Amino acid sequence: MQVPLLDLKTQYAALKHEIMPRLEAVLDSQVLIGGPEVERFEKECAAYCGTKDAIAISSGTDAILCALMAMDVKAGDEVILPSFTFFATAGCVHRLGAKPVFVDIEPETFNMNPEAIEAKITAKTKAVMPVHLFGQMADMDPILDLADKYGIQVLEDACQSLGSTQRGVKAGALGLCGAFSFFPSKNLGGAGDGGLLSTNNPAFADRVRLLRNHGAKQRYFHDEVGANFRLDSLQCAYLSVKLKHLESWHAARRVNAAIYHEILDGCPGIVMPKVLPINTSIHNQFTLRVKDGKRDALLKHLTDNQIGSAIYYPLCLHLQECFAFLGGREGDLPESEKASKEVLSIPIYPELAEAQVRFVGETIRAFF
Ligand SMILES: Cc1ncc(COP(=O)(O)O)c(C=O)c1O
Numbered sequence: 319m320q321v322p323l324l325d326l327k328t329q330y331a332a333l334k335h336e337i338m339p340r341l342e343a344v345l346d347s348q349v350l351i352g353g354p355e356v357e358r359f360e361k362e363c364a365a366y367c368g369t370k371d372a373i374a375i376s377s378g379t380d381a382i383l384c385a386l387m388a389m390d391v392k393a394g395d396e397v398i399l400p401s402f403t404f405f406a407t408a409g410c411v412h413r414l415g416a417k418p419v420f421v422d423i424e425p426e427t428f429n430m431n432p433e434a435i436e437a438k439i440t441a442k443t444k445a446v447m448p449v450h451l452f453g454q455m456a457d458m459d460p461i462l463d464l465a466d467k468y469g470i471q472v473l474e475d476a477c478q479s480l481g482s483t484q485r486g487v488k489a490g491a492l493g494l495c496g497a498f499s500f501f502p503s504k505n506l507g508g509a510g511d512g513g514l515l516s517t518n519n520p521a522f523a524d525r526v527r528l529l530r531n532h533g534a535k536q537r538y539f540h541d542e543v544g545a546n547f548r549l550d551s552l553q554c555a556y557l558s559v560k561l562k563h564l565e566s567w568h569a570a571r572r573v574n575a576a577i578y579h580e581i582l583d584g585c586p587g588i589v590m591p592k593v594l595p596i597n598t599s600i601h602n603q604f605t606l607r608v609k610d611g612k613r614d615a616l617l618k619h620l621t622d623n624q625i626g627s628a629i630y631y632p633l634c635l636h637l638q639e640c641f642a643f644l645g646g647r648e649g650d651l652p653e654s655e656k657a658s659k660e661v662l663s664i665p666i667y668p669e670l671a672e673a674q675v676r677f678v679g680e681t682i683r684a685f686f
Pocket of ligand 1: 406498501512
């Protein structure tokens with residue numbers, strides 16, 4: 319039995335009849351940039367996230383970059399963020415001339431450890447960027463409290479967690495803003511790159527809209543330097559169709575996760591992912607820890623059995639070549655470094671057949 323890590327074709331085949339008329343309508347209208355499909359999708363996203371506003375952006379990376387620009391993060395500023403995350407979280411900070419200041423993660427959730435933040439706050443700290451990794455939100459209350467205490471802005475990197483909740487509040491609704499990604503492999507995957515910023519702050523939303531369009535309210539008259547951070551109308555139409563199905567896909571992901579727990583809980587050699595009682599996870603990834611240095615051997619065992627898996631992420635950001643100038647060393651962030659050596663993500667996408675999920679679980683069990 320083959321079980322790929324992801325199967326985008328099956329989802330597309332089921333939705334093609336809904337998607338095509340919407341795309342055709344956009345093409346017929348030739349309103350390709352901005353217009354009603356973008357506005358509609360933004361309203362749908364704001365309603366879904368429970369925020370006052372949502373702004374469609376060209377990618378998750380651009381959503382982070384644009385948010386940081388709208389937060390006035392500039393050369394010399396510092397932004398506190400986890401090291402165990404996708405590169406964009408820190409790359410965007412550096413691109414603005416600011417310094418990414420890395421903190422360690424909590425071993426149970428892989429998310430930023432709030433207790434590690436305060437010691438890293440300096441007079442230069444402009445923002446903190448918790449990342450809601452693998453579909454589950456970082457522990458936000460202590461982060462928001464610290465931000466309040468020190469007058470720091472909070473940008474949620476929710477690129478992997480659209481729809482996840484903490485105490486009933488959706489990701490992207492707690493900080494000043496939340497950045498989301500519609501990269502095709504995400505829980506809400508676009509037909510290419512795409513992203514979003516959610517916010518409850520109308521002035522911030524206005525600034526983001528301005529920056530998204532080269533800082534111009536009126537064409538060819540620029541209030542400030544922005545960029546082209548727009549998301550195409552075709553993308554918005556495509557994503558709007560898919561958004562209606564997102565909750566049912568989350569439910570299917572949870573069923574798959576429950577089957578993995580049924581088969582693998584207590585399996586020696588593995589630590590199963592944990593969802594905090596305050597959280598719901600949308601299981602964008604299902605990430606095991608493989609103990610005793612056996613991660614790569616398990617990956618090979620899965621590959622030999624035609625099962626896809628992936629390592630998110632094999633090298634922490636504080637140890638990346640491009641950030642060597644920041645002076646990060648092995649041993650600085652022990653939990654992040656340990657995670658990068660132990661993690662393995664296995665198939666969790668909603669279209670998996672139960673037999674496939676069971677096959678993956680049994681194949682892992684058989685390895686130990
Ligand atoms: C945590 C995190 N941040 C940022 C991004 C960047 O999103 P995009 O690939 O849409 O630019 C991603 C997507 O891979 C991500 O997982």
